[in-house]
Amino acid sequence: MDDFLKEHFQRVRQVLSPPEPEPVRQVAEALCFPAFHPETLLRVVDRTEGSTILFRTTDSGLWGSEESTEPTEIEERTFVPFERAKQFWDAMSELNPVSIRPMESCGCDGMSINAMFQAGDQKSEFETWSPELDTPEGRFVELIYDLAWDVLQTPEAVLGLEHLHCYLKKGPGVTVTTGSVNRLRIFGSLSFGDEGALLAYFSEFDLNEPLLVDMTNFDGMGTCLYPEFIKFANSHQNIAWAVSPNARHHVEAMRFPKETCFDTTDDAIQWLNRP
Known part of the structure; x- marks a missing residue:
């Protein structure tokens, strides 16, 4: 099994982790192997002309796929x-990545990460x-993840970052966008422990303004959260749900x-903007 995993990691690196053209001053990358989503590379590169961030993934996981x-x-x-x-x-620099020596840990679910940092001749x-x-x-x-979240913009990259979010223990997957139609995007999964944070997001919206609840990248939640969702939905005059x-x-339940x-x-x- 160990040999099989090594071969898989090597194949993912060959597909997702191309070498960077020289010269580079610094590189920080995380090659992520989430249990239930496609493998993903996040790489930040510093050159004299500035820094770039690279996001690479595939539309389905490499695990178990045929090389052909x-x-x-x-x-x-x-x-x-x-x-x-x-x-x-x-x-x-403050973190000093060359000094990181993580304790060995593994599991069936969660996410394995191959990390690399290079600054000059130090690697x-x-x-x-x-990791916690x-x-x-x-x-x-x-x-690295927070930088990617701040900078990347394509729908495919945002979707990939949302997939990684649930493995990084960063709280419930929720974002708020205000405009002519306010938007509450909920992605990943929710548990009972997310109730407090979820209620704080619910309280941000004017009850009389149009609201879209975007759950098109939502996986699931416990029924213990149903009462709060029902109360939230019933309190809004003009609300619509876009759902996976x-x-x-x-929502049917x-x-x-x-x-x-x-x-x-x-x-x-379109429905929210009806006459």
Whole structure:
């Protein structure tokens, strides 16, 4: 089994981790192997002309796929604004990644991560599994992830980052966007322990303004959260739900009106903007 895993890790690195053209000043990367989502590379590169971040993944996992039928590769590379890049590299310098020596850990679920940091002629590599964010290895991964979250913009990259979010123990997957139609995006999974944070998000919205609840990348939740969702839905005058197949199961179980539930955000917004 160990040999099989090594071969898999090597194959993923060959597919997702291309060598960087020289010269580079610093590199920090996390090659992520989530248990239930496609493998993903996050790499930050510092050159004299500035810093870039690279996101690479595939449309389906490489685990178990045939080499003759490789999944489609997905990539976004973008420049990092100077001040945000400085903040990132200063935090990395303070962390001192070459000193990281994580304790061995493994599990059936969660996420394995192959990490690498290079600055000049100093290079450090380590492996970790579902690290706590208050450990050096967890902080290393979090710094890279947070930068990616701040900078990457393509829908494919955002979706991939949402997939990783649930493995990094960063709280419930929720974002809020305000506009002519306010949007509450809920992704990943929710548990009873997320109730307090979820209620805080619920309280941010004006009850009389149109609201889209975007659950198109939602996996599931416990029924213990149903009462709060029902109370939230009933309190809004104009609310619509865009749902994944998994989310539809939950909204139907909570008996939300069928005419308020849609497969796409575009259809939901069109309904919210009805005369």
